[in-house]
Amino acid sequence: MDALQHNLNLTTTANDITPQLHANGRSIYYAAIGIIALCAWIFHSPKRKYDVSAPFYKLWQVGELKGLPEDTLSAKTAVSEAMLSEYTHLSADAHSDILTFLLKTKATHHLQRMMPILKAEFQFILATEFPACDDWTPFRIQPFMVRAVSRLSGRAFVGSALSRSEEWMSVSVNFAITAFIAVIKLQFFPPWMRPVAQYLVSELKTIRKDLAKAQAMLEPLIEERLNNSDATGCEKPDDFIQWLSDALPDEEKRDYFIQAKMQLLLSASSIHTTSNLTTDCIYDLAVHQEMQEILREEALEVFGEGEDSWERKDSIAKLKKMDSFIKESQRLSGNVTSFIRKVMKPIDLSDGTHLPPGTSLLTPLAGISLDERYFPDPEVFDGLRFWKLRQQQQQQSPSATRSSSPNPITRSSSSLSSTSSSSPSSPPNSTATSKHQFTSIGDADQNFGLGKHACPGRFFASQEIKVILSYLLLHYDIKLRAGEPRPKPVRLHDDQEPQPDCRGPIPAAEDSRIKGPEPPGMSGLQTE
Ligand code: HEM
Structure with missing residues (x-):
């Protein structure tokens, strides 16, 4: 009975003070975050601000980059860093x-x-x-x-x-x-x-x-x-x-x-x-x-x-x-973005661009999607846009289309190994058999x-x-x-x-x- 009463009392007391505790707890929590953020800002020296080891490139001419091995250009490291996986377990x-x-x-x-x-x-x-x-x-x-x-x-x-x-x-x-x-x-x-x-x-x-x-x-x-x-x-x-x-x-x-x-x-x-x-x-x-x-x-x-x-x-x-x-x-x-990567070993592109280790890359997908060189009348929603392109493709090379494999694995690997092309209005670097499909991938299809x-x-x-x-x-x-x-x-x-x-x-x-x-x-x- 004593024990019960004790429990009851405790419950009553806890109920009474819970809102207050929560309110106080929340204030302390936000105050602590505020103080730490302030300290971080104060001690974040100007030198450190300019010590950016990873210039942020945005590019979509990724033809030379997409085939590089993971130890040179890493997707895993880039995603892990972006998602702070060390803390969030998102990896x-x-x-x-x-x-x-x-x-x-x-x-x-x-x-x-x-x-x-x-x-x-x-x-x-x-x-x-x-x-x-x-x-x-x-x-x-x-x-x-x-x-x-x-x-x-x-x-x-x-x-x-x-x-x-x-x-x-x-x-x-x-x-x-x-x-x-x-x-x-x-x-x-x-x-x-x-x-x-x-x-x-x-x-x-x-x-x-x-x-x-x-x-x-x-x-x-x-x-x-x-x-x-x-x-x-x-x-x-x-x-x-x-x-x-x-x-x-x-x-x-x-x-x-x-x-x-x-x-x-x-x-x-x-x-x-x-x-x-x-x-x-x-x-x-x-x-x-x-x-x-x-x-x-x-x-x-x-x-x-x-x-x-x-x-x-x-x-x-x-x-x-x-x-x-x-x-x-x-x-x-x-x-709006795609192809998030981190440079792990120095990369020299054919146009002379040097990418040092630590460089972060991503492609501006939204820009590509609205580029009229690849998508005529880019602002216009044309639900049959890609269907028409497939029809054209079929008329131009019926045999290629007929031999198109329904097996998505075959389509995907062939598209990965295809070579680059850049004809306007057709996304470059998709094979004839896999172009213009929802699951197609290519330089303008990211x-x-x-x-x-x-x-x-x-x-x-x-x-x-x-x-x-x-x-x-x-x-x-x-x-x-x-x-x-x-x-x-x-x-x-x-x-x-x-x-x-x-x-x-x-x-x-x-x-x-x-x-x-x-x-x-x-x-x-x-x-x-
Ligand atoms: C409309 C739906 C989806 C979109 C737009 C999408 C988009 C993407 C993109 C942009 C990437 C990064 C590719 C790269 O870095 O080159 C990715 C990776 C990935 N996606 Fe999807 N995704 C979709 C649905 C799914 C579904 C349904 C699954 C699972 C069944 C999935 C599983 C994954 C996995 C596991 C990766 C990491 C691959 C790797 O790092 O090797 N995604 N997705």
Whole structure:
């Protein structure tokens, strides 16, 4: 009884003082940050300010750079430095090659098998998280897309046991956001202060907690799989947990932290990039109503013959107009920079430019995307721009196009080994067979980076976006609220994102919304 009373008293007292403690704690926290930042500023000598060992180049003539080995021009070091991985854990470290390898091989080859699964998962998401849309219905598309992409990606990476778990979704969606905020806060401090200043950045603690949560969720699943691995006739699951488990050496197979970290890095690389672009596509569809008809017709041709058509090997490849539309959306609203690299050994370019070790490089992607030498009428949104270029290419070299391999791996490696060309209006350095596609890469086609480190998840992203757009177009009409302009991307640091608050096609208000047309199973949407 005494003990109980003691507890009760403690609780009462704690409740009484908690707000005050929080208020005081917060003041102390901000005061401490303020004082440290002030000291940093005072002691940051002018000499140090000019001691910039890494002049910042922005260039896109990367033909000579993209093939250089990692020990001369490093992507890993550049990303690790930019993301302050030492503190944020945003780096796959020794496992980055395994991660990339598994995405290039297992995940990419898995695409066709994934089609009906992704479609079924998207139907489930719509059934549980989407408005009925019997008439034009306001809807906020951006948060929906984050959840939808997180679930679809989760289905492929961790399987259905976790992909529908709210806790898993929360950890996998928030990891990148928390890390991004941590980086911004840490950047207020000069590098020499960060070993101490890290304790003032609460997001770093959240990152550690999220890693621990992910580990706790994965551990029983992996343990069960490892225990069952010897059972005969037991088919292995087909997801990233399994691929990674198979690829890790024996001594790391029960290192659940590695699995947790790789999964959260995968989420950080894939969820926001893919959901942002899908949101941008929806905004562009809402503005360019005529494109909805064109793409719906194409989707009907490809998927209109029943459930089997979602399983056909060539279905996604047939969506050429949609492929062009997505690429055009990305050209005008996608990333603003690309090819982030750090010079590790001196590099001398053919024009005499000397790049000393320590130089940081990045390419100004937004500038390239608006360069009329490569994209005539660059300010104009032309959803069929790249489709027309593919048509031209087919007329010029039908045999090259016919022999074009549907295998994304073949396309990607051929494009990496191609030689440079710089004819205006066609991005240089893409092979005849791979040019002008959403997943193509070339000197003026850098939305997915370049060279050895070009995004290994782009084929997966392409499939996810096409499944989502096809399904929505086959079931909904999309428009913005009356008089509402296309929401402009929001600039964040070196990045840009679609406006989360836009009233767009699925999120809509008043007379704007998504409304489903009435072909078999169609209804309509509107952006709020
Ligand atoms: C529209 C969606 C996406 C965009 C715009 C995008 C963009 C990029 C870019 C620009 C890079 C840097 C390439 C370079 O430095 O040369 C990259 C790297 C990477 N991406 Fe993506 N990405 C997307 C989707 C995905 C998805 C879905 C995954 C996973 C399934 C993924 C996994 C990765 C990984 C692991 C890397 C690091 C590769 C390496 O360093 O070798 N990305 N991505």
